[in-house]
Amino acid sequence: MTTQEETRIIPLNPSVANIADEQQQKLADETWRKSIPAQVFLNYFFAINYHIQENDDVLGGLQNLPFFRNHTAELNDGDVAALTRLLHTSWSTEYALRATAELGDENFLRNALHWTFPQAYHAILSGMQAFLYTTGVRSSNSQLIRREVGRLVVKNAYPRPVSFYAAGAYGDFSIHRLPLAGYKAGLHIASKEIDAQAQIGQFLRTTRKMKAQWTRAQVQTNPNTAIRSQKTGRPLDKWTAAHWQQITWRLGYTTIFDLLGRLRISQTSREIERYVEADIDFRLFHGSLLNIVSYLNGVHETYVAKALGLERYRQLVAELPLHLQAGFVQERLRTRVEPVLAPTPPSAPALNAEAPQYRMAA
Numbered sequence: 222m223t224t225q226e227e228t229r230i231i232p233l234n235p236s237v238a239n240i241a242d243e244q245q246q247k248l249a250d251e252t253w254r255k256s257i258p259a260q261v262f263l264n265y266f267f268a269i270n271y272h273i274q275e276n277d278d279v280l281g282g283l284q285n286l287p288f289f290r291n292h293t294a295e296l297n298d299g300d301v302a303a304l305t306r307l308l309h310t311s312w313s314t315e316y317a318l319r320a321t322a323e324l325g326d327e328n329f330l331r332n333a334l335h336w337t338f339p340q341a342y343h344a345i346l347s348g349m350q351a352f353l354y355t356t357g358v359r360s361s362n363s364q365l366i367r368r369e370v371g372r373l374v375v376k377n378a379y380p381r382p383v384s385f386y387a388a389g390a391y392g393d394f395s396i397h398r399l400p401l402a403g404y405k406a407g408l409h410i411a412s413k414e415i416d417a418q419a420q421i422g423q424f425l426r427t428t429r430k431m432k433a434q435w436t437r438a439q440v441q442t443n444p445n446t447a448i449r450s451q452k453t454g455r456p457l458d459k460w461t462a463a464h465w466q467q468i469t470w471r472l473g474y475t476t477i478f479d480l481l482g483r484l485r486i487s488q489t490s491r492e493i494e495r496y497v498e499a500d501i502d503f504r505l506f507h508g509s510l511l512n513i514v515s516y517l518n519g520v521h522e523t524y525v526a527k528a529l530g531l532e533r534y535r536q537l538v539a540e541l542p543l544h545l546q547a548g549f550v551q552e553r554l555r556t557r558v559e560p561v562l563a564p565t566p567p568s569a570p571a572l573n574a575e576a577p578q579y580r581m582a583a
Contacts, residue, residue, distance in 0.1 A: 259499030260408065262483075263506045268411045268420035269477065270509040273382040273516050275414055281381030283523055284561050288378040294355040294528035303359075304351050304525060305537055311347035311521075312545050314340050315514055319549065322507055330503040334496050338484040341510045345481055348521040355528035367482070371474035380520060387425040387475040391433040391465040396422045410505075421480075428483060429475040436471050481513070515549070519557035526554075531562045 283289045296304070318340045321333050330337075349370060350361070358369045373379065374386050375397075385398040396402040401415045402422025411417040437460065440446045447456040448464055457464065526534035538554050 256499035256501055257408070259496040259501050262496065263501050263509070264406070264408070264410060264420050265424040265480070266509045266513065267505065268417040268424070269480065270512045271411045271417040272414070272421060273513065275417070276382040277380075277516070282561070283380050283520065286377055286380065288373075288376055289524070289527070292355070292524060292527055294357075296355070296528060300354070301529065301533070301537075304354055304529070307347050307351040307354065308522070308525065308537070309542070309545075311344050311351065311518060312541070312550050314344040314347065315518060315549070316545060318344060318511060318514060322511055327503055330507050331497055333507070334503070335493060337507060337510065338493070341514050342481055342484040344514050345478070345517050348518040349478065352521040352524045355525060367478065368473045370478050371476050374476040374478075375474055383477045383517065383520070385421065385425070385477065387429045390462065390469040391430065391437075392462060393465075394426050394429055396425055399425075424480055425475055428479050429472065432472055432475065432479065433465065433468070436468055437465075440468055440471070477517075484510075515553070519553045522553060523558045523561050526558050526562055531559070534558070 279285075294300075318337060321330065321337055321340075346366075350366065353359075353366065353369060356369075356373070358365070360366065371386065374384060377384060381398075385396070385402075387394050387396050389395045399418045399422055401418035402425070404415055404419040404422075406419040406423040407416065409416070411420060440448065441456045448460070448467065449455060450457055522534075529537070535554070538550055541550060
């Protein structure tokens with residue numbers, strides 16, 4: 222019996238292999254470092270979606286809210302036409318967002334952020350405008366819309382999963398209806414409710430901080446509103462807590478809609494490139510956005526259906542454009558709107574309007 226000795230290959234220059242390993246590690250570390258902002262952004266929206274799905278139950282639903290039960294509106298034919306236009310805009314934008322999820326692979330979804338970010342925001346904005354229209358707020362001014370919807374969140378017009386908000390002056394923010402928001406947020410995807418609430422709380426604080434700083438800049442650059450030094454008469458560069466208190470009323474409340482407003486990133490902005498070039502799970506990101514859009518649009522559609530009357534709303538849905546027929550709008554009518562407004566909703570076959578990769582909100 223013969224044996225064959227193993228040939229051990231010894232590199233002539235061991236340092237070459239070590240240098241290559243070090244370079245690869247440095248490259249990996251640099252990629253991760255550059256990906257942190259995008260990973261945090263993904264964490265935030267995944268956390269919102271996680272919180273919604275964990276708390277979306279009958280007890281926290283619309284039907285238990287006095288504001289919803291008392292919601293009525295006197296609408297003429299012109300009002301119905303205006304509501305129809307707003308809803309069609311919302312649904313067509315959501316349709317485009319869903320089409321991206323169905324058609325795209327990971328790399329496509331990465332580059333699609335240039336349009337999926339604004340699509341997600343505007344799909345919700347148009348549905349929200351339709352809801353506000355039924356409350357008497359009929360404006361396209363973004364600041365007015367933000368202020369009014371903030372008041373509605375605080376008034377408990379929204380179901381429990383999205384009723385959280387931040388208030389208070391810069392340096393003294395308070396988070397409401399998120400009892401676990403005070404815990405430290407980690408750099409990982411939420412796997413428990415405590416993780417989700419901590420990350421949403423951090424998102425609320427950072428977003429309100431940005432709004433406060435932007436508001437201060439607007440106030441100080443306006444000669445008529447600038448807070449000035451009593452000695453020199455010049456606009457103050459450094460502010461105390463008392464100065465921040467003076468502009469708190471301008472901030473309104475910071476709600477989920479302010480968080481979604483962070484998606485309004487120009488396709489020419491350097492900010493969007495940080496996300497496109499990051500090493501994150503883009504399919505998970507897109508799925509989370511789509512779930513949030515679907516949930517909030519379902520809330521707004523239920524309000525509109527209550528204002529119109531369920532039969533009139535059913536007729537509106539039945540007359541949808543071809544590209545929206547037999548899809549997610551009808552599915553939400555069946556699974557979200559009718560169970561709230563109709564004691565015994567008519568039976569209808571379930572429509573598979575969801576992308577198979579995600580657990581979609583109806």
